[in-house]
Structure formats: C-alpha cells, structure tokens
Amino acid sequence: MATYNWSFRPGVPNIYGFSVPAGYEDIRPDGFCYVALFGNDVRGNGSRMYPYKTITKAVSLGNVKIVLGSGTYRESASIVPSSITTLIGDGDVVLDASYWNLFLNNVPSQGVYAYNLKVIGDGYSSFFNGAFSFGLRDVIFDGCSMTMPGAYVGDGDVVNCTFYNIFNKVKFGLTERTWNGCTFVNCNDVDLQSDNRIKIQSHIFYNCNISGATLIYRIMRFSLFYKCNFKFDGSSGGGLLYPSVPAGYTYFSDIDALRTYFTTTFGGNSLNGCKIADPKFNNENIGDFSLKFDSDAKNLSYFGTFVGANSIGYSIKASSSEATGDFDFSSIDNLVVGDDSIILDDPSLDGQIETKVKANLIGRELSKAPIFGYNADRNGQYIDSIADLATTGKTTADALDTQTPYLVEVAAITYNGDIYQPGEKFTTRTVTSFSSDGGGICREILEAPQRHTILARFSNGGAFEFYPGDPLTEGYWYYVNGTINYNGTDYTDTVFKAIDTNSFTGAGEIIEAMTDQVYQHYEPGIKFTSNNVGDVRTGAIIRGNGDPDYERGAGKEFPINARFIQLKYIIRVNNLKP
C-alpha cells in the first residue's frame, strides 16, 4: 500500500496536462522527481514510493518536474537551480519562506515554473528574481517579500494566483506574457511595467497601490478595482494603503474618472470592461477571497465567468455566536470557537466540529473547500480526518506487511540490513521481519503525514411530505421553504437541525435535508471528486478523493453536485511531525 495517493502519476489526467511516464512505483520516472516530508534524501530515490525529503535534493537532479506531497516545507538553504525547475503541488503544499534567503533565484537563462502551491512567511526572501521566464498557476503568496529592489518578478505567465499582504513590489514584467485571473489584496506596490504584448485581464485589485507606464492601458481589461490608488507617471514606489494615498498617487472610486485619467495620460481607449466595485469576498480577514453569489466580480470576464483567482461560494465562518457562524455548536468536541478562530481546548486531546448543513438548491457543481489558518504540524497538530498512525505497533515477534511504511519507536531496529533509530520512517519491500536489541517497535503509517483531509457528506433532500404536527427526527437536518416555527424559533428559507422529536407550526414546507448519510474523506483546496457505484456520475458515492483507497483515472473520478452539503473537521494532536 502506498503511503501517499499521488494524483500526478502515469495514466491519470491532471489539470496541468503533465504526462508522467509509465513505470514502477519504486522507480523515479524520467523527467520527474517526487518529494514528500516523509521521504528521505539518502535512502529515497525520488520515486512515488521512496520520495526525497527536500526540494534542495530534487533541484540537484537538474531539469526535472518536482512533485511535492502535502505539508509545509521549511528549508533554510538558498535554492538556486542550474536548470529549468518546475514545482507541482500534489495536495495541500505550503512553502514557508520565513527562513529563506533566495529561492529559485538568479537563473536568468532558465525557466522556473510553479503550480498549486502556497508560499508564506516574510523572511529575507526573494522569489524568482532574475528568472528570465517563468510561469505561475494556482499559487498563493501570503505575506511574502516578493523581490529584491529593482528586480523583475513578473516576467512570465501568471494565471489564477493570489498575492496577499505583499509589502514589497509585485512587478508585471515585459513582453508576450499572459497575466490572467489573479487576485491582489493589500499589495503595497503593484508595478505594471510592460509593453502592449502583455495581456493583463480578469483580475481583482483590492486595497492596492497600482502604478504603470506606457502602453499598459491597451491591454488592461475586464478587471475589478476597489479601494485602490493609482499613479501612471512612469514611476512606482508604493506606500501606505487606502484610506491613505501615497505621494503621487490618486484614489479613484469612479471608473469613468479613472478612464478619463488614463485617456488624458496615455490617449486612446482604456480599461475595457473594467469596474470599480466591492468584490464581496466571503471572508478576507482569514484570506478567503472566494466570492459571494452577488459579487460584481462574477460575470465580469469576457468569457462570462468570474474574475480573480477564486470562484463563488459560501464562507464557513467561525463565530463566537452560533447564530452568526456556520458551525453546529452541538457537534463541538474539545474546541474553543471564537471569531475567525477555532483552537483546541485541551491540547493533548483531539477535537472535532461539524458545519451546519449548507443548501445548494440549484445543484451547482462543487469546486473546492479550502481550509484557512495555521496547522501546527511541528507539534503534530493539524486538520486530518485520517489518523497518521495505527493504534498499536508491531514487535520483533510480529510479521510486517510488505510495501508498507512504518515509524520506529522506543529503540533502534534493524530491517533488511539497515539500522533505523526511533522517529525514523521506512517502507518495507519484500522482507517482513526486523530485529531490535532494545525492544524497538514498528508502528504502521496509515496515511502520509501532513496530509490534510476533511470529511463531507451529501444529500439531495427528500420530498415536501412533512406537515405541521408531524414529528421530526432528532439529529436530522431539515430545509424550510417558506416560514415555520420550531421550538419557538422561526426559520425562513433555511436549514435547521431537529434537537428533539417535536413538530413544527406554520405555513412553510419542510423536507429532510440531511439524515444519516455517511461522511467521506476529501482533500481541501482541490476540486472535490468521488468514486461512485457503477462508475457513473449518478451512482452513490463510495469514497472521496481524500480517501487513501481513492481510485484515480478516467472513468473512475466524478465531480459532485448535491443540494445539501455538510463538512466535518477533525483536529488531531498526535500526528506525525515533519
């Protein structure tokens, strides 16, 4: 059994179009290299079964596409490759730049590409500085120092990326590039230096200082601005954000006035299809830049879809008051719930919480369900619906399973001629025995460490067959069409939970929204998909894409449309540490 159900693997289509050569699980495929925090730079070989542990090790191989498993990478060395480098996040991948000095830097003749990553940390870090060509897609930069002064950062294709709390310069580069569908929030200095060969469109700029020159007006289109200061005299510099207006900048709240400014400065038409309006993020305080359903950013794109990096959806909001939040307080176990904050009450025990049932009455297809906050993985605390370790370990008298990962505990062991100290991990091959002089044991690793998974369950609801006076079922959720009164509380066009078998009054109709459906495991942050009965879209869900036994491949994976959705988050305190 593999420790990690890699989605970038042979024969399985992926959203970025990479094709991994066919081969064995324990052999590194040509042109690719797998890295995971449970890997090993010495004993691993960069294969799916024996990944390396660090990006530094993978970069040393040269021109390979580096597939990263879930977790937070904290490599303190500067990473300066000598050839084209591609990083692909296969899961919930975070690069913590707090300890970096340089990252993929100063390689002007090479390419640097990154997909599906999150970069955090405000260390003395510089990203992609001097890289002559690069590409970013589905990358989030949160609170990073983007560049060294005067350097280009944006000389490549950038699609569906988020730049959040960037206090240095984000500089759009030169020539023949595409910047499409990004979200910029609290960016001190967005510098649009380009000629007319670069396409900049379908962005959201929220609370930014924007500067530019020359011909950018010709291709800046279908974008949404809000609380932004502008300067187009050929210089940048940034400064304090709105409501402050830095020297040389002008604040605009009206798109016609902004267009006039552009036309006066540059001549010609400008800002085609652009708008100044509140994008209505669901919860920008926690970094949730998904859009409310009535956002002006929806349908602004030339292609008839939303602009920015995130789609429409619901916030799953933590609030100290159950009425104003999205969590079911009756499901709380060992957690303290505050405004935008849920922490463990007793840090030595696991915790869990369920959301209220969310209605999706027109059956929109699910996209993703990201989680926000900080997982203290170095303490073993992170959101994970599947325990990393088995509850019991194996002694020298027990037989190990083949091709199975284990954690060594208590004392050193010897397996297949290699010595492993407590805390080290290894994966068995064909040998099933081990020895130990100090009573060492091997505990099976059930799921790859640092893999964040959440639980979700779905329902399409029942028929409107309940009438006033009919008893409800305790613990079931019901959807109200109209208005009813249950236990003294009015509910209108919403979902509520029955806490007893009392009935209801009122003229509204109710249906069962969620009864005893089973939860499945899903990966947060990527599109929800499922394996279904009969391998058809309409078949009952067997397992979600966060399940270790999830089957990948065409004809096996299906999107999910459901009228009622409920999530559950489990916080474990004894997960494996990096």
Place this chain on the structure above:
Amino acid sequence: MFNVPSGQIQPGRLYLVAGEQSVIYEVYYTIAPGQTFRGVDGVKNFYFDGSGSALVYEVLEFKGGSLQFEENEADRTFELELTELKGMALELELTEEEKIVQETTIIKGMSLELIDFPFYSFVINELR
C-alpha cells in the same frame, strides 16, 4: 512539542506559553504560562521572565473554511446582443404549370437556298 525560539515569531500566528517562566513580548506584555499570545508584524523576539523551564509552542488555529462552486448558466447573466428571429421563409421548386415563358418566338423570315445547278440556269434563260 515544537519549541519556538525568540526571533522566529511570525505575525498573526498564535503561540502558547508553556513551562514555568512567563514571556515578555512587545516589551509591555507579560504572558503567563498557559496563556496564548499572537505575533505582531515586525516583532520577532520575546524574553523569558522567571525561573524554571521556558517554552513557547506554536498553536494550531483553524480560522474557517470555504465551500466553492463552479459557475453554471444561472450565474452567467451578462448582457449580450439578443438573437432576434424576424421570420422565416420556405422556398419551393416550381412545377411545370407554374413555369411561364416570357418571350414570343417571332419568325422574321426564311430563306431557301438552292444548289446552283447549270440545269436551273438553263430553265430561267429559256423563259425570258
């Protein structure tokens, strides 16, 4: 548990003071063991105060989630030119009865050309 040293406090992140000593953060704030404090932008250092074990741990903080959807046709209500159907036509082939010949054939003359035989010349000379 991971013990965070002074100099590695990150802004916005939550930390737990464990051990026996208190922590002094941002000069003015003393955080006792068992209490938490939140990192402030630009302030990476703290100091321990007291005696005994000195520990600061990172704390997991789940701030919330999001449930996102793909847009569908109901969401795409942007204005475009409308398709306007002003009418239709049905074209048929003509039948023979419907075919009308517009021109009248006019015979303006004829000519009769004969082969010039000496025989015929002799007859004409005789009559004269």
